Amino acid sequence: MIWRLGERLEELDQGEWEAEGCPAVFLTDSRNARKVLDLAGIQYENDIQLGQIGFCKLETQQECLVGTLCIPKLLDVLGSRYRIYFFINQDHVVLVDDEDFSMRLIRRIKRKKTHQGETKERFIYNYIAEFMSRDQELLMQYEKTLMGMEEDAMQGKIERFQQELMPIRRKLLNLRSYYDEMMDMGRELEENENGFFAKKQLKYFGTLSDRADRLMSRTSHLLEYAQQVRDVYQSQVDARQNSNMQFLTVLSTIFFPLTLITGWYGMNFQNMPELKNGYPGVIVLSLIVIIVCILIFKRKKIL
CATH class of the missing domain: 1.20.58.340 (Magnesium transport protein CorA, transmembrane region)
Structure with a gap:
């Protein structure tokens, strides 16, 4: 699928796009990725294997930027992830996604955003900000859960405490690594090594880095809080043993x-x-x- 970059994202077919020759966002799957990359004028020699993506990173090549996204599912942070390739050159953005995740994000952007994609920079900002928009709410849920566990531990209700706490700590550790990767990606986009982005638009990538930094700091705080809750639990266990x-x-x-x-x-x-x-x-x-x-x-x- 092809969307024309503009004040609003307008879906086009290939013939319309070729006739107008306008900057566009391409969304495809791994089977058709080579054809779409050629259509967008992007040369990429390595294999496109979404299943091999293990983390978020950005690679600067001579003619394009190549990035991978490995996004935790909010309902199952320790489970499978959304894995996406994205390619950026002077005019176009290509997303390679074998699931409907990117399609759902674009539909949400079209429904929620007044300024949807006037430029590549604005679209990339909207795209990344959209899948990070619910993370703060998720961290608040973890915080409420930890507060409830702390209160139960202080009241001596410590049955199955470890079985409930350990998954939360593992989820927070996964999220902290993910936000660290996203913060690095935002900084690399902001560096604009290939000059693909307009200087006055780089502020969007700085905003993404700041958001990822805040989420990582919040996650680190929750990990420290989880350790404090575990100390309360351990003190109750020690009191019972004593x-x-x-x-x-x-x-x-x-x-x-x-x-x-x-x-x-x-x-x-x-x-x-x-x-x-x-x-x-x-x-x-x-x-x-x-x-x-x-x-x-x-x-x-x-x-």
Whole structure:
């Protein structure tokens, strides 16, 4: 598909575009990518394999810019990603996408934006800004989740805590790397090494870099907050363990003298006191030991 760059994106067929010869945005899939690149006057020698894209980057070549996008799906950050090639030369932008992701983005741009693509720079800004537009909301959801987990941990509700926290930390780590890549891409676009972009339009790429930088900073803050929440959880676990150890210590302290008494009377020496009628005395002595131990623990506020 072909859209003419202008105040509003206007869809054209190939014949209309060739007749007018206007700057345009091409959207194709990997099977037809070579044909479309030739149509746009872009030479690219390497293979176009969307499945091999692993991160976002921009490569400057002599006649064009070649970029890859590896965009996490907001509903499944740890799952599969949207993988897209994009090519930019003096006049045209070519997007290679085997899914309908880019098509949905362009439709949203046409529906939401008043100024949709007067220039290449404006279109690239709208395109990237559109798929990053919901990330702030996603990070806010993670923050609310972490706040709820912190409150539960402080109240002692720590069942399945680790199983819930670890996926959030992995998602945040993935997003932080992604925003770092996008920030670098925005800076490389702003450098305009090939001179494909008008200098007065470079501000758009600076805006993209700043947005990615803010999102990365927010993600780093959430990772630190997640560690704080984990510390709260660990303190609750330690408090429970200390409580259990304290209880076992109390039991051991009470039963140790009782064990000594029973062991002593179990030896059955001939001249042992109360050898023949000692049961009542042993019982009374044991009760006195238990009561004294309990009073001592009460005074020390252990019980």
